[in-house]
Amino acid sequence: MSSDVSRDPWDTLRAATRARVGLGRAGDGLSTAENLRLAAAHAQARDAVHAPLDADAVLAALGERAGPVVRSRVADRTEYLQRPDLGRRLADDHGLEGGSYDLAVVVADGLSARAVQDHAVAVVDALLPRLEGWSVAPVVVAEQARVALGDEIAVALGARMVLVLIGERPGMSAPDSLGAYLTYEPRVGRADSERNCVSNIRPPDGLTHDAAAEVLAALMTESFRLGLSGVGLKDTGAALPSAAG
Amino acid sequence: MTGRAQRRGKFRTTLGGHSHTFADLRELLAKATPMRSGDVLAGVAAASAAERVAAQTVLADVPLAHFLDEAVVPYEDDDVTRLILDTHDADAFAPVRSLTVGGFRDWLLSWEADTAALTALAPGLTPEMVAATSKLMRVGDLVAIARKTRVVTGLRTTIGLEGRLATRLQPNHPTDDAVGITASLVDGLLHGAGDAVVGINPATDRPSTVRALLELVEDARQRLDAPIQSCVLTHVTTTLELLEQGAPVDLVFQSVAGTQAANRGFGVTLDQLREAHAAASELHRGSVGNNVTYFETGQGSALSADAHHGVDQQTLEVRAYAVCRAFDPLLVNTVVGFIGPEYLYDGKQILRAGLEDHLCGKLLGVPMGVDVCYTNHAEADADDTDTLLLTLGAAGCAFVITVPGGDDIMLNYQSLSFQDVLQVRQTLGLRPAPEFETWLGSVGLLDDAGRVPQLVPEPIRALMG
Structure with missing residues (x-):
């Protein structure tokens, strides 16, 4: 009634999932090869969490749209991971200049600087041409930042909406996933339920930069029309709990 | 009062x-x-x-x-x-x-x-x-x-007996794809996993999707004639709706916490839990018992809902078990390493918290399991989960959670692999739940030494399409 493991039945099943099914065994445990594959995936995710953001490279890629670099009240990565409350607040010496804008864009390291490095400027490039007639503040680069840091940045800039492009918590199979969080009338103390999120921006496996920009532009336009963001603003079902908090 | x-x-x-x-x-x-x-x-x-x-x-x-x-x-x-x-x-x-x-x-x-x-x-x-x-x-x-603390419960399998370590098989998929979930389900069964529950975290709370997942596992159970129970971990109100529709609900699931305000953050009241518990109990779907609820908890959940009242997170966690025990659960587990490093920073903190949660739950009379796990932004790795699994095995833990390769591609965190549990069962001389053990033997997935051979029995091959 039984037969040895053959590759045939697994082919269909493997094609339907990225789950690590049908791994090789050594006795009861995982084989050396599988252990090393898992270790390599974990190492990628760990490095994504701990690698610092190369702010200069982001500024250079932003070119004339680039604004200042700011920091949260977090001192270092260790504190960042343990004190999300400090990562949501702007350091006192931010030097942001107040104005009057429709939109502030914040490029923030979050939990994966690699995601930001790989995808953030490309999303900005794809998005801004879709926002004809909007006044957009110079793009702020934020270090040791949580999503809610964007609220305080937007208030300092005098912006009616903030878009935070931030590195999401890395998974073993997704160390470079970018999230985009949209908040209408940002202010300190906004709840996560008052934001909309487009997550998993990570071509080719996740959303492409253009697809993300298309969804964001539609959401942002609708947000301005309705005068709100969050659970009251649907159409993509994108309001999510924030992995980058 | x-x-x-x-x-x-x-x-x-x-x-x-x-x-x-x-x-x-x-x-x-x-x-x-x-x-x-x-x-x-x-x-x-x-x-x-x-x-x-x-x-x-x-x-x-x-x-x-x-x-x-x-x-x-x-x-x-x-x-x-x-x-x-x-x-x-x-x-x-x-x-x-x-x-x-x-x-x-x-x-x-x-x-x-x-x-x-x-x-x-x-x-x-x-x-x-x-x-x-x-x-x-x-x-x-x-x-x-x-x-030496034992809490024994049952539905189609008996959980918590001495010398046994059961597993929740967690075949999650980021888009609830039926073939993808079947792949992980089959992989788990072939490794002798699933005796505590086949428990799916759905990507969406849409009732029609949840029902389709329930029916997928129900169909597999009947085709395999296997003593397993299923659960789709959706909000209790969704499960209540599905119970009214006559969906095959073995277990009512809910995340719970140790304060009323934190439970409000989960959108749940004790009255809703009473109602769902009563409705599922009346179905009598079990064969060896009628424990029909499943709860998950985790240190830090009350603080993250800003509902902690200045109480430390471990005390609040144990209060959550008092909520669980009011509903005669089949299974309860802490998600210990899942909540993140702002609550449990590293492997040392996760290890201690996992063992605290396990003991405190059992002392209160709750059938306690643990999701032995970590997120990638915690200071932890597979050595830490091995250590926690081994100590929990020695402590008589009722069940642990298993996913293919330990990598949950839907929730983006690392739990245990099926192989991790096979290994610790051999190391510590632990066995699956008795009814499931008998079934494994009947399909050739358990040899005389209690090991799981690398075979694909015909009934399981048929599930693979």
């Missing part, structure tokens, strides 16, 4: 020439808690190692009976406090009524405190008593006492 006394005594001691004062039981418990990031984040942790030991020293002398007089979350404001105090069994409490917290730790370690004595005591214990005592224990104590 209104007007229950709220004695607010000051607690004092002198240690190394310094005097330490603690305003109330809540502060004393928080400062006596072994170091963890979530209590620092909440601003309730001890300011120094010396203050922590001072608090533990004072706590050791607090009479257990005092916990019935001073609530850490006010009785008038919180239905979990009311549940705890209103259902306290004074007769069961009698054998330890005269003990202090430190004396209770000694008693738990004593030879007199055997399995029968601990089972009889459970209804007499409150979460705060249990949490307090665990704060005075080291890892070895947490394991030794848990090992």
Whole structure:
């Protein structure tokens, strides 16, 4: 009634999932090869969490749209991971200049600087041409930042909406996933339920930069029309709990 | 019951020439808690190692009976406090009524405190008593006492028997794809996993999707004639709706926490849980028992909902088990390493918390399992999950969670692989749930030495399409 493991039945099943099914065994445990594959995936995710953001490279890629670099009240990565409350607040010496804008864009390291490095400027490039007639503040680069840091940045800039492009918590199979969080009338103390999120921006496996920009532009336009963001603003079902908090 | 006394005594001691004062039981418990990031984040942790030991020293002398007089979350404001105090069994409490917290730790370690004595005591214990005592224990104590504490439950399999370690098979998929979920389900069954539950975290709460997943596992169960129970971990209100429609619901699931406000954050009330528990119980879908609820908890959930009342996260976690035990659960597990490093920073904190949660749940009479896991932004790796799994195996843990390769591609965190459990079952001489073990043997997936051979039996091959 039984037969040895053959590759045939697994082919269909493997094609339907990225789950690590049908791994090789050594006795009861995982084989050396599988252990090393898992270790390599974990190492990628760990490095994504701990690698610092190369702010200069982001500024250079932003070119004339680039604004200042700011920091949260977090001192270092260790504190960042343990004190999300400090990562949501702007350091006192931010030097942001107040104005009057429709939109502030914040490029923030979050939990994966690699995601930001790989995808953030490309999303900005794809998005801004879709926002004809909007006044957009110079793009702020934020270090040791949580999503809610964007609220305080937007208030300092005098912006009616903030878009935070931030590195999401890395998974073993997704160390470079970018999230985009949209908040209408940002202010300190906004709840996560008052934001909309487009997550998993990570071509080719996740959303492409253009697809993300298309969804964001539609959401942002609708947000301005309705005068709100969050659970009251649907159409993509994108309001999510924030992995980058 | 209104007007229950709220004695607010000051607690004092002198240690190394310094005097330490603690305003109330809540502060004393928080400062006596072994170091963890979530209590620092909440601003309730001890300011120094010396203050922590001072608090533990004072706590050791607090009479257990005092916990019935001073609530850490006010009785008038919180239905979990009311549940705890209103259902306290004074007769069961009698054998330890005269003990202090430190004396209770000694008693738990004593030879007199055997399995029968601990089972009889459970209804007499409150979460705060249990949490307090665990704060005075080291890892070895947490394991030794848990090992002799037993909570046995059943539906189609029997959970919690001595010498058994069951598994939840967690075949999640980011888009709830039926073939993708089947792939992980089959992989798990081929590794002898799934005797606690086949439990899917759905990507969406849409009732039609949840029902389709329930029917997928129900169909597999009937085709395999296997003693398994399924659960789709959706909100209790969705499950209630599906129960009314006649969907094949084995287990009602809900995430719960240790305060009314935190449960409100989960969108759940005790009345909803009562209603769902009653509805699922009436179906009598089990064969060896009728425990029909499944709960998940985790240290830090109340703080993340801003609903912690200044109480430390471990005490609140144990209060969540008091919610669970009111609904005769088949399974309860802490998601210990999942909540993130702002609550449990590293492998050391996760290890201790996992063992605390496990022991405290069992002492209260809850069938306790653990999701042995970590997120990638925690200071932890697979060595830490191996250590926690081995210590939990020694402690007589009811069940652990398993996913293909330990990599949950839907929730983006690392739990245990099927192979991890096979290995620890062999290392510690642990076996699957008895009904499931019999089934594994009947399809050729268990040899005479209790090992799972690498075979694909015909009935399972048929599921693979």
